[in-house]
Amino acid sequence: MLYIKCPHCGLRSQNEFAYGGDASVKRPELNKEISDQEWDEFVYLRKSPRGKHLELWHHVSGCRQWIKVLRDTSTHEIFNTYKSEEKVG
Amino acid sequence: MQKYSFLSLIKNAFSGHKGWEVAWKDPTPKKEYDVVIIGGGGHGLATAYYLAKEHKITNIAVIEKGWIGGGNVGRNTTIIRSNYMHDENGLFYEKGMDLWRSMSQDLNFNIMFSPRGIINLAHSDAQMNAYARRGNSMRLNGIDAVLLDREEVKKKVPVLDFSDNVRFPIFGALMQPSAGTARHDAVAWGYARQADSMGVDIIQHCEVTGFDISNGKMQGIKTSRGDIKTKKVGLCVAGSTSILAEMLNMTLPIETHLLQACVSEPIKPILDHVVTFGAGHFYCSQSDKGEMVMGGDLDGYNSYAQRGNLPTLQHVLTEGIAMFPFLSKLNMLRTWGGIMDMSMDGSPIIDKTHIAGLYLNCGWCYGGFKATPASGFTFAHTIAQDRVHELNSGFRLDRFSTGHLIDEKGLGTKTWIS
Numbered sequence: 001m002l003y004i005k006c007p008h009c010g011l012r013s014q015n016e017f018a019y020g021g022d023a024s025v026k027r028p029e030l031n032k033e034i035s036d037q038e039w040d041e042f043v044y045l046r047k048s049p050r051g052k053h054l055e056l057w058h059h060v061s062g063c064r065q066w067i068k069v070l071r072d073t074s075t076h077e078i079f080n081t082y083k084s085e086e087k088v089g
Numbered sequence: 090m091q092k093y094s095f096l097s098l099i100k101n102a103f104s105g106h107k108g109w110e111v112a113w114k115d116p117t118p119k120k121e122y123d124v125v126i127i128g129g130g131g132h133g134l135a136t137a138y139y140l141a142k143e144h145k146i147t148n149i150a151v152i153e154k155g156w157i158g159g160g161n162v163g164r165n166t167t168i169i170r171s172n173y174m175h176d177e178n179g180l181f182y183e184k185g186m187d188l189w190r191s192m193s194q195d196l197n198f199n200i201m202f203s204p205r206g207i208i209n210l211a212h213s214d215a216q217m218n219a220y221a222r223r224g225n226s227m228r229l230n231g232i233d234a235v236l237l238d239r240e241e242v243k244k245k246v247p248v249l250d251f252s253d254n255v256r257f258p259i260f261g262a263l264m265q266p267s268a269g270t271a272r273h274d275a276v277a278w279g280y281a282r283q284a285d286s287m288g289v290d291i292i293q294h295c296e297v298t299g300f301d302i303s304n305g306k307m308q309g310i311k312t313s314r315g316d317i318k319t320k321k322v323g324l325c326v327a328g329s330t331s332i333l334a335e336m337l338n339m340t341l342p343i344e345t346h347l348l349q350a351c352v353s354e355p356i357k358p359i360l361d362h363v364v365t366f367g368a369g370h371f372y373c374s375q376s377d378k379g380e381m382v383m384g385g386d387l388d389g390y391n392s393y394a395q396r397g398n399l400p401t402l403q404h405v406l407t408e409g410i411a412m413f414p415f416l417s418k419l420n421m422l423r424t425w426g427g428i429m430d431m432s433m434d435g436s437p438i439i440d441k442t443h444i445a446g447l448y449l450n451c452g453w454c455y456g457g458f459k460a461t462p463a464s465g466f467t468f469a470h471t472i473a474q475d476r477v478h479e480l481n482s483g484f485r486l487d488r489f490s491t492g493h494l495i496d497e498k499g500l501g502t503k504t505w506i507s
Contacts, residue, residue: 048345055391
């Protein structure tokens, strides 16, 4: 069982959350010409690193906020959690 | 190579079983090979075998970080089927079925192929219609498919929950009678033994640490046991594909996820077929030892852990008990996990890459085991001829940017949603 510290609610079990994938992926800017390659990168291509991974989780059975979690994909250790708009330094 | 037979068994029994040769050698890596296959799992060993057998290329090394049979080829639930709707998948996996049927003879190794049939349960009229459509598509591709009604399912699998008081009543099922199971370790050992006998070097406990590429061409690889020169490299590393891709400065349309499986304590024969739940993701068969072999959903987040978490197991087994209420009385014998290379449309990738001499075999998602022979057969062709075989021509790497997805299950593109 993973325990995730929601920045809004505190420490909760994994059961309350839904996974949202790689948080470092950026949607192409609106109102400009977007190439197929940019769409490909945004929609399909993922680094999928072994080790530290910044990812989105949705506290769906709690405050319903999207949060960012810095987690190790090989040990499942969670280093830190952030609000969605918070800068990750 | 020593031939395994009933006579050789008797002969060796009388000489105290001291006359058996090693099944494959433990060579030190040479300086140069014609082809290097990275990954000594089922797919890698099958590729080496078909390169030697079909294309007469025998100066091959199979590089394995761990040991033969320690990865996903020894961690799956051994199901073999070709019940796919789309031509790209159906024809590819049906070629695999042909290879499965003759594998024990081809490899002179009993892989215990058991075509006991797979039954996909349907729990609504809409699902029955969808299965009728899938079954028709399968039959057009020469794959056997039978639509069963509720009474026929009851006759074949009486232990399912047919009571009135269930959330997902059984309406019927789609069955592929020629599908089945095989002994997964034997598949790895059989391919390894035959490949070795044809001159392939199987190098275990050897980790790839880098690649030597110049002018966009493959020149060789760096390993924990020294540098190896080669013009052709095939990647068959399943869940570790993204790690090697990073060394190659490639970003791929796959994510690595964790999939668990489990077996119960052994019981008397009760289940003759492979049965899958239609209102969730759960599948079950009974091994020759009597254990109920079960599996289902991914853990749901990127992971390289090869070790699962309990919430997913609980979720999967809840579905299992909804199907087979007797499962709740069994003790769990073992649970384990493996890491899957989940592609974004749920279909695999077997293709050339932008680097000349680098070939990619990945994206097997939940179903790499059944693909082992067909994957090896077509990947060997792709490497030897430097062009894809017609059977894997749909499994292109660039299909995501061109929009030619093979969305077999209509599950969408995000692995963590599907």
